[in-house]
Amino acid sequence: MRRRFFRCSGESYRTVGAWSFRGGYEEGKGEIAVASEDAPAGAPAEVYGRYLEGGRLGFQRCRDCSSMVFYPRVLCPVCGSVDLEWGTSGGRGVVYATTAVHSRDGEPYNVALVDLEEGIRMMSRVEGIPAEEVEVGRRVRFEVREEDDGPVAVFVPMAEPEEPEESEEPAR
Ligand SMILES: [Zn+2]
Numbered sequence: 001m002r003r004r005f006f007r008c009s010g011e012s013y014r015t016v017g018a019w020s021f022r023g024g025y026e027e028g029k030g031e032i033a034v035a036s037e038d039a040p041a042g043a044p045a046e047v048y049g050r051y052l053e054g055g056r057l058g059f060q061r062c063r064d065c066s067s068m069v070f071y072p073r074v075l076c077p078v079c080g081s082v083d084l085e086w087g088t089s090g091g092r093g094v095v096y097a098t099t100a101v102h103s104r105d106g107e108p109y110n111v112a113l114v115d116l117e118e119g120i121r122m123m124s125r126v127e128g129i130p131a132e133e134v135e136v137g138r139r140v141r142f143e144v145r146e147e148d149d150g151p152v153a154v155f156v157p158m159a160e161p162e163e164p165e166e167s168e169e170p171a172r
Pocket residue numbers: 062063064065066067076077078079080081
């Protein structure tokens with residue numbers, strides 16, 4: 001069940017737990033888009049999945065009103081246009097809101113809203129540090145995780161500016 005949690009439909013909503021937002025801490029407030037198991041599996045979701053399989057984070061932009069559209073869908077949620085174009089994110093973002101979810105079996109895990117540089121806000125999770133240590137404002141970057149039912153987008157902390165960039169491959 002937990003994994004489906006991160007498949008945001010953008011159509012169905014439920015509110016989870018206590019969220020820490022930029023500018024404050026609110027208990028159980030906010031309209032947070034969370035995955036819905038009965039989300040329609042339309043073509044945009046398949047395109048998004050193919051981007052993920054290729055290690056990229058795809059999103060849409062409306063050619064009529066220039067709105068960024070995420071989670072992918074058929075109609076622009078702002079103006080109703082069907083003229084949506086695809087782009088890929090550079091994968092750099094900042095944590096806008098974060099919460100640690102305590103599951104009955106195992107370590108707490110993180111759920112976060114991440115603002116990407118392209119202007120998209122997406123629900124995901126931050127890995128690589130303990131769930132409770134994810135901070136609002138933390139710079140993160142996108143990675144893909146393979147899970148049982150397909151690839152999902154997650155985020156990991158970016159190195160702080162004063163630290164040398166981590167190399168993907170060891171220098172030889
Ligand atoms: Zn539009």
